[in-house]
Amino acid sequence: MWCGRVALRRLQRIAVSPLDISGHLANAVQREMSSLPRVYITRQIPPEGLKILRESGQVQFDIWDSDDVPVPRKELLKKVKGVDGLVCVLTEKIDAELLDAAGPTLKVLSTMSVGFDHLCLEELNKRGIRVGYTPDVLTDAVAELTVALLLTTSRRLIEATHEAKTGGWGTWRTLWLCGYELANSTVGILGLGRIGVAIAERLKPFKVKKFIYTDVAPRPELARMIDAEYVSMDELAGQSDFLAVCCALTPETKEICNKDLFSKMKTTSIFINTSRGGVVHQQDLYEALSSGQIAGAGLDVTVPEPLPTSHPLFTLKNCVILPHIASASYTTRNAMSALAANNLLLGLKGEPMIKELKM
Numbered sequence: 345m346w347c348g349r350v351a352l353r354r355l356q357r358i359a360v361s362p363l364d365i366s367g368h369l370a371n372a373v374q375r376e377m378s379s380l381p382r383v384y385i386t387r388q389i390p391p392e393g394l395k396i397l398r399e400s401g402q403v404q405f406d407i408w409d410s411d412d413v414p415v416p417r418k419e420l421l422k423k424v425k426g427v428d429g430l431v432c433v434l435t436e437k438i439d440a441e442l443l444d445a446a447g448p449t450l451k452v453l454s455t456m457s458v459g460f461d462h463l464c465l466e467e468l469n470k471r472g473i474r475v476g477y478t479p480d481v482l483t484d485a486v487a488e489l490t491v492a493l494l495l496t497t498s499r500r501l502i503e504a505t506h507e508a509k510t511g512g513w514g515t516w517r518t519l520w521l522c523g524y525e526l527a528n529s530t531v532g533i534l535g536l537g538r539i540g541v542a543i544a545e546r547l548k549p550f551k552v553k554k555f556i557y558t559d560v561a562p563r564p565e566l567a568r569m570i571d572a573e574y575v576s577m578d579e580l581a582g583q584s585d586f587l588a589v590c591c592a593l594t595p596e597t598k599e600i601c602n603k604d605l606f607s608k609m610k611t612t613s614i615f616i617n618t619s620r621g622g623v624v625h626q627q628d629l630y631e632a633l634s635s636g637q638i639a640g641a642g643l644d645v646t647v648p649e650p651l652p653t654s655h656p657l658f659t660l661k662n663c664v665i666l667p668h669i670a671s672a673s674y675t676t677r678n679a680m681s682a683l684a685a686n687n688l689l690l691g692l693k694g695e696p697m698i699k700e701l702k703m
């Protein structure tokens with residue numbers, strides 16, 4: 345359990361002799377510590393966030409001290425009992441069972457993620473629990489990875505390196521490993537937000553001819569930034585040479601990318617998803633890819649995660665699958681951890697968080 349260094353320094357100034365340290369100071373530290381809000385952190389988050397919490401002098405926290413294995417549900421339910429604040433990542437389901445286990449002391453939840461489909465907002469709202477999350481700081485990293493995944497898929501880089509390494513590289517051939525290029529293409533964005541704009545900004549120098557997007561309603565201020573045209577879902581499917589999914593997973597978007605959408609796409613089009621696996625009907629995607637209904641897919645997210653290595657999607661050469669790494673740069677993960685820590689501290693002080701979910 346950590347208490348703030350600030351509190352410790354204050355107590356050290358009060359101490360008059362080394363002898364005091366063993367007696368009075370220890371008791372005082374104990375008292376000071378136990379009066380601080382209690383926080384549980386469900387993962388060993390990157391160092392910047394932990395440093396902020398340790399040095400704040402505002403909280404005492406307990407942590408699931410591993411990044412390799414998520415905290416077991418049973419342990420989590422035990423650890424949250426009586427906490428004032430909770431820091432979680434996207435692998436923890438924050439539902440009624442967990443909130444009941446935490447009890448009425450829990451006032452602030454801070455998730456180190458931009459996605460919030462792991463949170464039961466209705467239950468959080470019902471209990472008046474404020475929620476912090478981490479948009480914006482990951483936009484560049486996610487956009488960058490999306491472009492990398494798009495090019496890897498459309499120019500068949502994984503197949504190509506495999507062929508080079510395993511003896512498939514014979515003479516130079518005229519149509520061998522040909523793919524699809526961005527120049528003169530139409531790029532469609534499903535769900536235009538900060539990340540969609542950032543992807544388009546990065547793709548523009550590749551001489552994309554046109555950007556189109558669809559969403560629940562037009563988003564003119566964002567669309568203007570990338571000169572994108574608002575179209576219907578059917579038009580998006582029919583016109584896109586590259587279709588990038590950027591929408592949040594909600595009950596409305598669950599499996600929105602299904603047979604109906606894939607059947608309207610061009611046989612030469614590339615489907616890219618770096619948002620959430622749940623927006624895709626995976627069996628329909630498998631069929632679209634294996635039947636040649638669409639040319640290829642690049643996925644950073646799947647259902648479930650991790651996707652079992654025996655999953656049929658792994659058997660397809662035209663499907664590139666990454667293990668949910670879109671925001672995985674050192675800078676971004678540290679920024680997410682720092683933002684999650686600051687959101688938590690502000691929330692516990694009753695102040696507006698830097699990034700708070702409106703519920």
Ligand SMILES: O=C(O)C(=O)CO
Pocket residue numbers: 434456457458459460482670671672
């Ligand atoms: O933040 C999120 O929601 C992610 O998916 C990981 O960056």
